[in-house]
Amino acid sequence: MKVKFTKMQGAGNDYIYVNTFLYPLEEPERLSQEWSRPHTGIGSDGLVLIGPSEEGDFSMRIFNADGSEAMMCGNASRCIGKYVYENGLTQKTRVALETRSGIKILNLRVNDERVVESVTVDMGIPTGITPVDLGEGYGYSQGIAVSMGNPHLVIFVDQVSDVRLSEVGPLLEHHPLFPDRVNVEFAQVIDGSHIRMRVWERGSGITLACGTGACATAVAAAFTGRCGRESDVTMDGGTLHLQWNEADGHLLMGGPAGKVFDGEIEYEPSK
Ligand SMILES: N[C@@H](CCC[C@H](N)C(=O)O)C(=O)O
Numbered sequence: 001m002k003v004k005f006t007k008m009q010g011a012g013n014d015y016i017y018v019n020t021f022l023y024p025l026e027e028p029e030r031l032s033q034e035w036s037r038p039h040t041g042i043g044s045d046g047l048v049l050i051g052p053s054e055e056g057d058f059s060m061r062i063f064n065a066d067g068s069e070a071m072m073c074g075n076a077s078r079c080i081g082k083y084v085y086e087n088g089l090t091q092k093t094r095v096a097l098e099t100r101s102g103i104k105i106l107n108l109r110v111n112d113e114r115v116v117e118s119v120t121v122d123m124g125i126p127t128g129i130t131p132v133d134l135g136e137g138y139g140y141s142q143g144i145a146v147s148m149g150n151p152h153l154v155i156f157v158d159q160v161s162d163v164r165l166s167e168v169g170p171l172l173e174h175h176p177l178f179p180d181r182v183n184v185e186f187a188q189v190i191d192g193s194h195i196r197m198r199v200w201e202r203g204s205g206i207t208l209a210c211g212t213g214a215c216a217t218a219v220a221a222a223f224t225g226r227c228g229r230e231s232d233v234t235m236d237g238g239t240l241h242l243q244w245n246e247a248d249g250h251l252l253m254g255g256p257a258g259k260v261f262d263g264e265i266e267y268e269p270s271k
Pocket residue numbers: 013062064069070071072073074075076150151183201202203204209210211212213
């Protein structure tokens with residue numbers, strides 16, 4: 001059978017989106033690996049399934065390019081806001097999205113042509129903010145662990161362009177402090193409200209951006225006094241705006257969401 005999909009990107013972090021109301025896919029782990037491959041598949045950072053939810057308006061499942069399922073994805077949550085609104089699945093501009101790390105509220109900014117221009121996501125309360133000693137053999141001795149529902153390790157550096165991401169990324173992803181592996185962000189503070197960041201994502205490798213990674217970076221910067229509670233994080237594919245509210249501890253992440261193209265792919269359930 002053929003499955004219709006939409007390739008979307010948030011700050012350059014690209015996923016294949018499938019509406020499981022229409023295409024209830026089996027084995028998303030296998031499909032994410034096959035379809036994410038650049039030459040023999042569609043090419044993406046992973047696969048995102050949009051489905052029904054009893055607790056919210058919709059649900060999201062996110063699979064990395066290696067087939068592992070993640071707890072949360074910031075860039076995909078913004079793209080889902082755009083997808084459900086522009087495809088007429090909802091007329092709401094405040095959407096409750098069920099994720100494996102709880103309900104996230106998406107606030108859509110829609111223009112007069114009913115195009116979603118940007119989405120702000122209430123990412124909830126960051127947890128587990130802990131300075132960690134990485135030990136020897138990694139080239140970097142200190143980092144800050146932050147959970148945004150998924151695990152992150154933020155390392156502040158003087159010059160982010162000097163980081164040999166493809167070498168050090170996989171080593172740190174598998175650091176023994178993080179038995180479930182970890183997403184790794186290298187961050188350079190530009191000023192008190194602007195950070196430049198590059199990311200090695202658990203299960204997908206180097207990506208152009210990571211929404212939860214930008215959140216973790218902003219939190220680590222504020223926690224260590226490098227930045228205030230509101231900042232922009234610029235990654236290779238774009239910039240996200242982060243606001244960590246003092247009153248309730250919630251972190252708001254705002255940024256773009258874009259459609260790349262619609263497509264159709266052959267799908268053979270293996271059972
Ligand atoms: N790119 C995402 C995060 C995707 C999941 C991550 N690689 C993990 O395994 O936790 C984002 O925008 O947050």
